Amino acid sequence: MKLQGTMIINDLGHLEIGGCDTVELAKDYGTPLYVIDEELFRQNCRDYYQAFTETYGAEVIYASKTLSNLAICAIVNQEGLGLDVVSGGELFTAAKAKFPMDRVYFHGNNKSVEELKMALDYKVGRIMVDNLYELGLLNAIAAEAGQKAKIMLRLSPGVEAHTHEYIKTGQIDSKFGLTLENGMALSAVKRCLELDNIELKGFHCHIGSQIFELQSYAHAAEVMMSFVRSVHQEAGYLAQELNLGGGLGIYYFRDDQPRPVKEYADIMMVALKEKAREFGLPVPKVIVEPGRSISGPSGTTLYTIGAIKDIPGIRKYVSVDGGMGDNPRPALYQSRYEACLANRITEEDAETVSIAGKCCESGDMLIWDVELPEVQAGDILAVSSTGAYNYSMSMNYNRLPRPAMVLAANNKAELIIRREDYADLIRNDVLPERLDSSVVNLAK
Numbered sequence: 001m002k003l004q005g006t007m008i009i010n011d012l013g014h015l016e017i018g019g020c021d022t023v024e025l026a027k028d029y030g031t032p033l034y035v036i037d038e039e040l041f042r043q044n045c046r047d048y049y050q051a052f053t054e055t056y057g058a059e060v061i062y063a064s065k066t067l068s069n070l071a072i073c074a075i076v077n078q079e080g081l082g083l084d085v086v087s088g089g090e091l092f093t094a095a096k097a098k099f100p101m102d103r104v105y106f107h108g109n110n111k112s113v114e115e116l117k118m119a120l121d122y123k124v125g126r127i128m129v130d131n132l133y134e135l136g137l138l139n140a141i142a143a144e145a146g147q148k149a150k151i152m153l154r155l156s157p158g159v160e161a162h163t164h165e166y167i168k169t170g171q172i173d174s175k176f177g178l179t180l181e182n183g184m185a186l187s188a189v190k191r192c193l194e195l196d197n198i199e200l201k202g203f204h205c206h207i208g209s210q211i212f213e214l215q216s217y218a219h220a221a222e223v224m225m226s227f228v229r230s231v232h233q234e235a236g237y238l239a240q241e242l243n244l245g246g247g248l249g250i251y252y253f254r255d256d257q258p259r260p261v262k263e264y265a266d267i268m269m270v271a272l273k274e275k276a277r278e279f280g281l282p283v284p285k286v287i288v289e290p291g292r293s294i295s296g297p298s299g300t301t302l303y304t305i306g307a308i309k310d311i312p313g314i315r316k317y318v319s320v321d322g323g324m325g326d327n328p329r330p331a332l333y334q335s336r337y338e339a340c341l342a343n344r345i346t347e348e349d350a351e352t353v354s355i356a357g358k359c360c361e362s363g364d365m366l367i368w369d370v371e372l373p374e375v376q377a378g379d380i381l382a383v384s385s386t387g388a389y390n391y392s393m394s395m396n397y398n399r400l401p402r403p404a405m406v407l408a409a410n411n412k413a414e415l416i417i418r419r420e421d422y423a424d425l426i427r428n429d430v431l432p433e434r435l436d437s438s439v440v441n442l443a444k
């Protein structure tokens with residue numbers, strides 16, 4: 001397993017994160033356990049701040065769908081980034097973390113009336129309008145509230161990002177955004193200009209996630225700038241802001257070669273400025289909304305190994321006490337992860353095994369074919385790069401409680417999400433009186 005951030009191997013031959021022995025963390029907090037390397041998370045925020053904000057005056061907003069909770073929102077705020085939220089729940093979390101609402105951007109392809117009202121009540125910085133239905137709805141709600149909603153229009157730019165089918169978003173055949181090619185986007189701009197309670201600030205696009213091909217960003221910037229020009233020519237409207245989304249790829253597995261944030265910023269900004277110069281237009285204020293490349297590498301999940309099933313000549317299944325409930329990505333996208341035995345990290349690899357989750361589902365496999373020292377029940381397995389889209393996509397399938405999460409930094413771990421218990425699982429269940437199980441009525 002590649003060591004990332006503050007990971008080191010300590011004198012006991014254990015994996016350490018943020019100066020904390022992960023074997024001790026597993027003992028103290030139980031497993032499965034999400035461990036966030038606070039220093040790495042902050043460093044990733046700073047890399048973006050430097051590459052985009054300090055160099056180009058751009059705004060960086062963290063995509064909280066990758067990992068959202070009170071502590072994470074507070075750290076993002078301390079690091080001077082804004083926040084991308086995609087639901088009332090993420091917005092509520094930001095508000096409870098006292099995140100400055102003027103730096104919150106509210107996304108979503110089907111925001112409810114309640115969510116739109118909430119966004120206006122909280123006075124979020126921008127509402128990212130996805131479609132014409134939402135535009136009409138928002139105008140009416142804003143009129144009722146006596147407000148003018150500051151919006152950006154989400155466009156579908158038809159740019160191909162080289163990534164998994166399910167995490168591409170910018171292509172024409174997509175549920176997100178207003179299509180550029182067929183004139184839908186231009187008519188939406190014209191509609192915005194007619195509406196009394198809408199203030200159009202600019203345009204947004206997001207071409208996909210886990211992207212390594214930086215030219216896709218240059219292409220998206222050019223396509224968006226060309227749209228800015230045609231809208232200027234045809235509707236007399238000059239966009240002040242362009243949000244070019246997120247999506248930078250990270251290291252999960254040995255073939256992944258993530259590109260530095262600075263290179264991403266330079267390639268995209270140079271392409272944008274070049275187009276603006278060619279068209280004789282001012283460079284709009286740029287916003288980017290990375291998620292995975294901030295939170296992803298900073299997370300590691302610890303599991304305890306239990307049952308081991310060896311089928312000689314076929315495969316050795318090693319089961320852990322978590323699985324698709326805390327990390328659905330391998331089952332959903334065939335994502336690959338690296339792992340090590342956190343309690344015996346210096347030992348030579350001795351066998352190839354497959355790591356199974358504990359859900360009642362054959363597809364609940366965390367890692368197929370990973371090389372490890374000879375595995376025993378009770379070993380602690382660490383899986384790296386689990387900071388993004390793991391906790392945030394976790395579920396209670398099979399009524400498994402969600403794991404706890406700790407922040408590890410400066411030789412200290414702090415609980416930031418408490419482990420769910422069984423009582424949490426029935427908290428919202430309602431048992432109608434007539435179904436009281438103490439009354440068994442077999443005979444009619």
Ligand SMILES: Cc1ncc(COP(=O)(O)O)c(C=O)c1O
Nearest residue numbers: 063206209210246247290291292
């Ligand atoms: C609109 C939008 N913005 C930002 C992101 C964050 O992307 P990533 O986590 O890949 O940086 C996503 C997710 O793909 C998204 O859909």
Ligand SMILES: N[C@@H](CCCC[NH3+])C(=O)O
Nearest residue numbers: 167169209210329388389
């Ligand atoms: N959930 C996806 C990414 C979705 C991107 C959100 N727009 C993943 O785990 O890779």
